[in-house]
Amino acid sequence: MPGRHGWGGRGHGRHLPARRHMEPFLLLLVARKPSYGYELIQELGEMGMPGVAPSLVYRMMRQFEMDDLVLSDWDTDTAAGPARRVYRITADGLMILQDWAEQLEDTVNVLNDFLRAYEQLEHPEK
Amino acid sequence: MPGRHGWGGRGHGRHLPARRHMEPFLLLLVARKPSYGYELIQELGEMGMPGVAPSLVYRMMRQFEMDDLVLSDWDTDTAAGPARRVYRITADGLMILQDWAEQLEDTVNVLNDFLRAYEQLEHPEK
DNA sequence: AGTCACTATGTACATTTAGTACATAGATGT
């Protein structure tokens, strides 16, 4: 049973680090260097987002391509194993990425306000 | 047509500040002092999340109550206008709130890593 | 009395996003 916690209710308690911000992360990764799904999944893990389901990454990358944020080519030779679909960012992708970076900056500010407000709460002495 | 932006595609470009983190904000607000939907909406606005649809707040608060994170009573007398459903936080709610605060701290760290990585990207000179 | 504005809460529906389960397949080693 996923997503459970002790507290009687249900539905809360997920919120693994920054899953809700995976899109900008993926786009940043391909902006740094062209890459493919399987590798992106590992890199996400290294950036603090481990355990992302492969299908989510593949789906997101295809959506990016439909939105012209990235382009892809097949790489059949460089590696052992099956062919890889290698994505690289487009000019549109770079613009969107900048947008997202600015929005995430705002988000971080708002979140910091939240954390400050939380700390000023009177906590019951344990 | 909501959610559009110039870039040919669709589906990106929303991400108003921290909408995706509204739940912790609401719970924090009622932790600070008992409050009711209409007031919460205004307070969210002051905290950097303006324009939240009322129905979202009411629904979320009812969900919180179902999960025993808050309790509510009707306040019929104190104010002019229709009766208010006043929420106050429970012990369970405080525990969850602490959980969420810790998770948001992690999120902020991951997001800061992202922003740093973004800045280190070689930007094309404009 | 009628109606407008503001306060206040909620339901019903539709859309979007996220998550799970499963299917396929190439290359390498035993």
Added chain:
DNA sequence: ACATCTATGTACTAAATGTACATAGTGACT
């Protein structure tokens, strides 16, 4: 032949989010 690792993807399901609308009390103005 079979297992394992690499690699990509489809189909289905569940959850979150957003939009539109319905209801109603109070006060001020005409």
